[in-house]
Amino acid sequence: MSADSYKLRSRLRGLTDSLVTVLAILATLVVVAPLAAIFGYLIYKGASSLNLAFFMQIPRPEGEVGGGMANAIVGSGVLLGLASLIGIPLGIGGGIFLAEFGRGTKLANAVRFTADVLNGVPSIVMGLAIYSLIVSVHSPLIPFSGHFSAFSGGVALGIMMIPTVCRTTEEMLLMVPKAVREAALGLGVPNWRSVVSITLKTASPGVITGCMLAFARVAGETAPLLFTALGNVYMSANLNDPIDALPLRIYVYAISPYDDQHRLAWGGALVLIALIVLAVSLVRYVTSRGVLKGAS
Amino acid sequence: MSLAESAREEQSAVRRFLLSRGNSAFADRTFHVLMVVCALSIFAIVGLIAWRLVVSSQITWSKFGFHFFYQTFTDSVTGQPMYWDPVNGLFSAVPFVYGTLVSSFLALLIAVPLAVGLAVFLTEMCPRSLRGPLAFLTELLAAIPSVIYGLWAVFVLVPLLREYVNPLLVKTLGWSGFFDDSMNPTGLGFLTGGVILAIMILPIISSLTREVMTAVPHSQREAVLALGATRWEMIRMGVLRNARIGIVGGIILGLGRALGETMAITMVIGNTPEIHKSLLANGGSMAAVIANEFTEAVSDMHRSALIEIGLALFIVTIIVNAFAQLLVWAVTRGAPSQVH
Numbered sequence: 001m002s003a004d005s006y007k008l009r010s011r012l013r014g015l016t017d018s019l020v021t022v023l024a025i026l027a028t029l030v031v032v033a034p035l036a037a038i039f040g041y042l043i044y045k046g047a048s049s050l051n052l053a054f055f056m057q058i059p060r061p062e063g064e065v066g067g068g069m070a071n072a073i074v075g076s077g078v079l080l081g082l083a084s085l086i087g088i089p090l091g092i093g094g095g096i097f098l099a100e101f102g103r104g105t106k107l108a109n110a111v112r113f114t115a116d117v118l119n120g121v122p123s124i125v126m127g128l129a130i131y132s133l134i135v136s137v138h139s140p141l142i143p144f145s146g147h148f149s150a151f152s153g154g155v156a157l158g159i160m161m162i163p164t165v166c167r168t169t170e171e172m173l174l175m176v177p178k179a180v181r182e183a184a185l186g187l188g189v190p191n192w193r194s195v196v197s198i199t200l201k202t203a204s205p206g207v208i209t210g211c212m213l214a215f216a217r218v219a220g221e222t223a224p225l226l227f228t229a230l231g232n233v234y235m236s237a238n239l240n241d242p243i244d245a246l247p248l249r250i251y252v253y254a255i256s257p258y259d260d261q262h263r264l265a266w267g268g269a270l271v272l273i274a275l276i277v278l279a280v281s282l283v284r285y286v287t288s289r290g291v292l293k294g295a296s
Numbered sequence: 297m298s299l300a301e302s303a304r305e306e307q308s309a310v311r312r313f314l315l316s317r318g319n320s321a322f323a324d325r326t327f328h329v330l331m332v333v334c335a336l337s338i339f340a341i342v343g344l345i346a347w348r349l350v351v352s353s354q355i356t357w358s359k360f361g362f363h364f365f366y367q368t369f370t371d372s373v374t375g376q377p378m379y380w381d382p383v384n385g386l387f388s389a390v391p392f393v394y395g396t397l398v399s400s401f402l403a404l405l406i407a408v409p410l411a412v413g414l415a416v417f418l419t420e421m422c423p424r425s426l427r428g429p430l431a432f433l434t435e436l437l438a439a440i441p442s443v444i445y446g447l448w449a450v451f452v453l454v455p456l457l458r459e460y461v462n463p464l465l466v467k468t469l470g471w472s473g474f475f476d477d478s479m480n481p482t483g484l485g486f487l488t489g490g491v492i493l494a495i496m497i498l499p500i501i502s503s504l505t506r507e508v509m510t511a512v513p514h515s516q517r518e519a520v521l522a523l524g525a526t527r528w529e530m531i532r533m534g535v536l537r538n539a540r541i542g543i544v545g546g547i548i549l550g551l552g553r554a555l556g557e558t559m560a561i562t563m564v565i566g567n568t569p570e571i572h573k574s575l576l577a578n579g580g581s582m583a584a585v586i587a588n589e590f591t592e593a594v595s596d597m598h599r600s601a602l603i604e605i606g607l608a609l610f611i612v613t614i615i616v617n618a619f620a621q622l623l624v625w626a627v628t629r630g631a632p633s634q635v636h
Contacts, residue, residue: 013526013529014526016526016528017526017527017528017529020416020527020528020531021421021527021528023413024413024414024416024417024421025417025421026413027409027410027411027412027413027414027417028413028414028417028418028422028430030410031410031411031414031434031437031498031502032430032433034437034495035433035434035436035437037448037452038440038444038445038448041448041451041452042444042448045451089334090334090337090338091334092334093330093331093333093334093335094331094334094335094337094338096331096334097331097332097334097335098335100331101328101331101332102332102335107335108335110339111335111336111338111339113618113621114338114339114342115338116617116618116621117342117614117617117618118338118341118342119617120552120556120613120614120616120617121342121345121556121610121613121614122555122556122557122558122583122609122610122613123442123556123558124556124558124583124586124587124606124609125345125349125556125606125607125609125610125613126345128349128352128586128590128602128603128606129344129345129348129349129606131590132348132349132351132352132603133344133345133348136352159341162337162338162341163338166338190320190323190324191320191324191327191328192320192323192324192326192327192328193320195327216439217439219441220440220441220442220443220444221441221442222441222442222443222558222559223442223558223559223583223587226587226590226591227590227591230591247441247443247559250443250444250447251443251446251559251563254443254446254447254450254451254563255450255563262451265447266447269443269444269447272441272444273440273441273444276439276440276441277436277439280435280436280439284432284435
């Protein structure tokens, strides 16, 4: 009797075990399915709508067939360039402070926590904040203020890059062995020189990885640009004017009623995702092969 | 030239070099200050954001106060409850708070079991050769921009739900009142928003769960196995029980992302300031109403109301994220932290 119940129990335990294994495999398949669906559909729809005009022309008036997103591609380039100019130096500077000067201090902990807070701020809130900081004020102190401008969009994206760049830089610098720093200082190199051309240089693959990750993240951001860069159907690279961006144009076209604009939206999405996947795979390649592992 | 002479020459070269370098104390101090300024700029930015949001939402704050988050108006014509009427200056955040909570809750309901299942499979069951590519694929899921999820949802997910899933839900679970598409057969609505949010927060939850599960020491697993446990019993008793606080932290971090998610949800939730019991009905969310109405806001009052919603979102996400960080940190303490 007790032997029977023992057998039953162990059968049951074995069954539960297999059931859980099946469920876990099922969960994995369910997670991978939308990814495959999104990529498959994106490539299928996007590739058929890409042509030379897509890269060379600006949007046609609504309802007309044809045209392209040249202005959005240029606009994204301008915005991301400005964002990198703001976000990368500040982020790397903050990371150097955390890893080299502030290790273990209260200030460093506070900076780290604030960077995490900044990382969690919803992108739409960032858009609102930059709107009320730059777009809605008329002040001679703030450049390009008082109207929608490419500058305000670039600032919004740049701020969103800071936390990622800062935290990866810190982690990468902490991985550089102490002996390397000591060797540099022992040769009589001034501290700043040792940080810049010894520590930072040793950690550079990882730091570049962090910058690429931040870049890939803001490249697809739409929400902070809605009330700052606004969008522009004409070609513009002027920081003082509203400017277009790929994700912004995709959003506008996705909710428009015209079939040809849907086609352009898919094309734009493919270009955007190609850019991002390229950045992410490059990051993965560098981190899996480089001296410094552990990024991302 | 004798040997001694050349040695003296060499020495003087080193001396010359040392003298020409000047004093590096000034440069060092400048560099230090510069880095501190970079670090402090992060405080300044967060402070500026908070300050501007507070200042710009003063109009509604001084008019409605806390009532903004729970007041209800009555439509003078139909007698129905009404929440959001920019033309007449009536603003209440209730339907948007409701929409954000419902869609985020649905997203967690769908995403958490899948994410934990994926993490269990990847850390405990998966053959080593599959682990890397699968982890990379889920990372890619995190890298897809919100607007592309939205685009996909509008053209693929919405028709799919409208044609196949929603009729099935209405037929089988329609009696509960949660699934009623008679008022809104478009396929947009809370459920669609919840599904797309679930796909978006999955990678965050699963990567954090994976991280805390890997942090559980191997001796725990071995001890449970040595007592004759099956693999599932080992995972349940040896791994999940030890990692549960961290997993909860990951889930809350996912919640933080779901609350603030904008573009995809704007494109599929329907954007009406209404409250419905049915999950298939149109609704709004805090982030979506900002994205949808801000550029077309008719008055300062309207803009102020939207900024106040943004401020509420800002405060809530800060609290949620700080709490989640604390929980994750409690588990992975010692192991190097990661940037997400």
